[in-house]
Amino acid sequence: MTRIPVIFDTDPGQDDAVAILFMLGAHEEIQPLALTAVAGNVGLHHTSRNARIVCEWAGRPDIPVHAGADRPLLVAPVTAEHVHGKTGLDGVPLHEPSMALADEHAVDFMVRTLHEAAPGSITLCPVGPLTNIALALRRDPGCVRGIREIVLMGGAYFEAGNITPAAEFNIYADPHAAQIVLQCGAPITMLPLDVTHQAQTTAERVSRWRALPNRCGPLAANIVTSLERYDVQKFGMHGAPMHDPCVIAYLLAPELFAGRRVNVEVETTSPLTLGATVVDWWGTSGRPANVHWINQVDADGLFARMTECLARLP
């Protein structure tokens, strides 16, 4: 089976960390070319460090980690320490990573790699604010040719926002970058809160990870146990939504998901609804579809895949 070459753009972040472990466990199906870190849940210093820590947990210090943008394009930085803790990965012991950051800036890496790649060959997986991707597309619009698909976690339509009443965190944190990405012309699949809220942890699901006879299963269990507290207290959920892992599950098993091809635009001017994703679900605008908007998942299937991949890690 040919592996899917992926650039994983991330702001770890607790659910980011679980998504990275999930991806690294799926080494027979996914070929991670690099992790590119962006400021988001916490500052770039933490996200670029946490990405390396997670690679080391998974026994993959060979995966390059590139640091990217340390702030959004135009808006003031917004972070989510209230969700992920001061380090971005509170709740588990963090070591000083032995891996160094790659020398090349994340945006330079993306532009170069997309240019060198065969046309339509690389899948971009952004699970944080879209600053790095937008900068690469602005810096060199021709690099879009190398993209097979952008599969991203972000947005909300049928569910309310989680950082403001109107907006989901990743889009709100850099709405201008999100709008640039949505206009780039590459095939885009979005996994918004509409679907990630259907993929919540339960005691039974997490207990399967905790029972794995390796390091990474119990680690993933501890990370989501720390994350759950916020979602349960703030949103009355029964567990933590697996936002970013949905991206990896979609790559591995798109048949677990359902959605619709629609036009999606981002609100970039109104202070009240900044970062809202306006989804033309009924095609009333006449604007062309630019996104495959996912709104359903088989959550048991998703957790089964996660467990299977976490079990392959050290």
Ligand code: BDR
């Ligand atoms: C998104 O925001 C971040 O806090 C999570 O890591 C996820 O990418 C969910 O809104």
Ligand code: CA
């Ligand atoms: Ca994230």
